[in-house]
Amino acid sequence: MALQLGDEAPDFTAETTEGTINFHEYLGDAWGVLFSHPKDFTPVCTTELGSVARLKSEFDKRNTKVLAISVDPIEFHTGWVPDINETQNTEVDYPLIADPDRKVASLYGMIHPNEGRTVTVRSVFIVGPDKKVKLTINYPQSTGRNFHEILRVLDALQLSAKHSVVTPADWEDGDDCIIPPAIPDDEAKDRFPKGWTAPRPYLRMTPQPDK
Ligand code: BEZ
Numbered sequence: 691m692a693l694q695l696g697d698e699a700p701d702f703t704a705e706t707t708e709g710t711i712n713f714h715e716y717l718g719d720a721w722g723v724l725f726s727h728p729k730d731f732t733p734v735c736t737t738e739l740g741s742v743a744r745l746k747s748e749f750d751k752r753n754t755k756v757l758a759i760s761v762d763p764i765e766f767h768t769g770w771v772p773d774i775n776e777t778q779n780t781e782v783d784y785p786l787i788a789d790p791d792r793k794v795a796s797l798y799g800m801i802h803p804n805e806g807r808t809v810t811v812r813s814v815f816i817v818g819p820d821k822k823v824k825l826t827i828n829y830p831q832s833t834g835r836n837f838h839e840i841l842r843v844l845d846a847l848q849l850s851a852k853h854s855v856v857t858p859a860d861w862e863d864g865d866d867c868i869i870p871p872a873i874p875d876d877e878a879k880d881r882f883p884k885g886w887t888a889p890r891p892y893l894r895m896t897p898q899p900d901k
Pocket of ligand 1: 831
C-alpha cells in the first residue's frame with residue numbers, strides 16, 4: 691500500500707552528491723522535504739532543482755533539509771549539477787540522491803507505471819522531526835512544481851504543530867487561522883487570548899498566534 695500521512699518515513703542509506711547519507715540521521719531534529727524527479731539532463735527537472743537551490747535559505751529558515759532523488763546514477767548527477775548551476779544561475783548545495791536500483795523510489799511509491807515504468811513521477815514528501823510523513827503530493831512528469839507552495843505548506847504544518855490551529859484555503863504566513871472544531875469555546879478562551887470571530891459556530895477565525 692502507498693505511504694500514508696502519519697506513517698513513518700522509510701529510512702534508507704544512499705549515495706548522494708553530498709556523500710553517502712542515512713536519511714533519518716541526516717534529518718536529525720529537522721523537517722525534511724524529499725522530492726523526486728524523473729530523469730537527469732531534462733529541462734523541467736533542471737528548472738526545478740534550480741528553483742530549490744535559489745530557495746534553499748528559505749528552507750534553512752524553516753529548519754528544513756531538502757533532498758532530491760532520481761533513479762539515475764551518481765555519475766549522471768555530478769555531471770548534471772554544473773549545468774543546473776550555470777543555466778539556473780544558482781549553486782545546488784543540497785543532496786541529489788542516486789537511486790539506480792530504485793530502492794528508495796520503491797519504498798516511497800514514486801514510480802507510477804501509468805506515467806512511466808522505469809522513472810519516478812514528481813513526488814514530494816514532507817517529513818516531520820518525528821520522522822512521520824506530514825504531506826505527500828504527486829505531480830505528473832509534464833508539470834514543474836511550485837516550491838513556494840511547498841514553503842507555504844511547511845509554514846502551515848509547523849504552525850499547526852506548535853499552536854493547535856488549522857489554516858484556511860490559500861492561507862499565507864501572517865493570515866488569520868481557524869480554531870479546530872475539537873476545541874470547545876471555554877477552552878479556546880484560554881488558548882487564544884486574542885479572541886476570534888465566528889460567522890458560524892463551527893467557523894472561528896483567530897489571529898495567527900505567533901504574530
Ligand atoms: C523534464 O524534466 O523535462 C521531463 C522529464 C521526464 C519527462 C518529461 C519531461
